[in-house]
Amino acid sequence: MPARPTDLIHHRYVPPAGFEALQPGVFKASTVLFPNVAALRARDWKHKDGYTYGLHGTPTTFLLEERIATLEGARHCLLVPSGLAAISAVNCALLAAGDEVLLPDNVYGPSKALAEGELARWGVSHQRYDPMKPADLERRIGPKTRLVWLEAPGSVTMEFPPLAQLAQVCRQRGITSALDNTWGAGLAFNGFDLGTGGRVAPGSGADIVVHALTKYPSGGGDVLMGSIATRDDALHIKLKLSHMRMGWGVGANDTESVLRSLPSLELRYRAQDASARALARWLQARPEVAQVLHPALEGSPGHEHWRALCGDDGLAAGLFSVVFHERHEPAQVDAFCDALRLFRLGYSWGGPVSLAVPYDIPSMRSAQLGTWPYRGVLVRLAIGLEDTADLQADLEQALRALG
Template identity: 35%
Template sequence: MKDDSLLVHSGRDPQRHYGIVNLPVYHASTVLYPSLESFKKRAVGDQKYRAVRYGAYGTPTTNALADAVAELEGGQGAVVTSSGLAAVTFAITAFVGQGDHILMVDSVYSPTRGFCDTVLKRFGVNTTYYDPLESESISALFQPNTRLIFCESPGSLTFEVQDIPALAAAAHQRDILVLLDNTWATPLLFKPFDKGVDISIQAGTKYISGHSDLVIGIITARTETLFRRVKDTTMVFGEIAGPDDCYLALRGLRSMGARLKQHQTTTLKIARWLQACPGVKRVLFPPLPEDPGYKIWKRDFKGASGVFGVVLHTESEQAVAHMVDGYRFFKIGASWGGYESLVLPASLKKIRTASRWTESGYVLRYSIGLEDPDDLITDLVQGFKRLNDTVRS
């Protein structure tokens, strides 16, 4: 099956549910067994990882979402978590122990950084941040105890594209695992396991759900062994997503391909318009040929989603506030990938450590929704008028 058909058909089997199109929501803690013997055998062999045996280890609804995402990403198995951040932290936790070292990309989503600098550090796992543009020379940063390299491509807020195949080739020579936060590309636009990734992470909160109404995460593994390691970890922690959220995420998944096509078309139009806008210094969006990440993006990705950054000429917080506070469509708020457009300030100078952000100009992140592109451009035009009026006054 091709991806568009997988989006529609994976993770469901109507004939097992009275012909009902969508898999029903199974609410469960207790699962009953007909005999002592069957109860005692409930976690033997494969049963431990795939059977429905207790609500905290998975229900038909959580398993359906995991199976659908695993199939789309091309992995052997997936685990659903309570948020995208939980998918990141449990994926890392599954593979490290006291005395280990990890490599973390400097452009990573800030809370991932927070986990490394607090919990991992407290448990004796050291983190080295690396430049997102680093590739073959990454091996200079490997230590004898390096267990994994964590990538996020394009990176949060600044959208650098990482050379994942080159990083993976270097890492695998030393038996180092490659973990990727693949949320920007979704399971459709970057196929992680074809590019050397071992563990792929989705914040299903974004494009998979698509409606800004839930938080959820999915960890997909390249092999059955890696999947079991992740599942063992989430089961030990009692980590799971609620069935209603899994249902909503599955429902979102069905229309993700169609939504992404519209996100891509509108975003390209808006990004090109912004490039020509006098108030804009630079648009940070790899699908633009002028972007430094374009070459690798074109080689490795199957398309674009709708999140990008803009470096403005002004540094005036007051002028930017005047611009964004007055937007009609672009709402100010965290997260992205939903149906309505969002804007958010990015304070990069305070975040980066391995590849300092020295460029002048206020940085904003835009998430383009499903509104009409001309309406969004009108909103941006009026915003720049407000910004210019404030700068001039």
């Protein structure tokens, strides 16, 4: 007699316990089974002391959340489908009609678009502040301000702000602060414990740290995921409740990919950092280049803030921007980008392949906070894991396309 579907679904065999391997197991579930009604009614989805439904966590997602919390120096972590989802989730949890959120003027573009779009439609106003001037942030905080976003360094233009001072302004005014720590990756500095002069002050940083795990923790350019880390229990529960109501969840296979990449995170970060600095210094000496924007390089905006926070031998992401001399027209810079062979044209960073993207910076900035100081076209370079000499040769041959 052939097997029946019931026999296959309700099979008696259970694998023996005690299996242990280098990589953790992958648990895929929407439905979670309970041994009895009492257990079903007793389990609390808000804490990691049991399982209720796949959306609220599995052994696989709990494991990644705990490891990211350790990476960021946090007590709690929530996973969401992307870095932008992490930003959106924080905004949704903490803002209501009539509230105001403050954004740095060099904020990640989609975060600004979210404030101008959905948040505005929901009755949440926003202002943009100069992240290099803590006094400007303090001046803009008003009775409606409920949340301040911090970012280090600034998106694309790479200015490194005085993070400790910005966080202190928020703390003194009783305003919740959220830091996008994707660039730092939990390695260059701790977003919760900032300081200056090589002295770290516990609890001096942001209240919330978000991270696009899409970048360095994934490392493969093939996963979209974000995280929200906190230390405060009450704040975590507030975020967790909204996280549940919004239905945020991540797939088990994506979670597995990030877990698999985490052990090599620091090795990759250091390698890409070293390669980026070598290429940035080489480009500084090129006549085609007016300015190299890299927080670890002297002369780059905010370099002294990076050095004060991260130290003279501190880490920096493998990401920097090049401002070409104004004599090179936008079409010529586009030709340079098109001439690249190892560098590919594409957004994001942190993966094995080096990337390049040209940007129109004046259109991204608020005219009220001052004009962009450079007249040339900017290209952001994300350094991958290729040989540094090969990348330099690729840049050199592409520079000939400038004419």
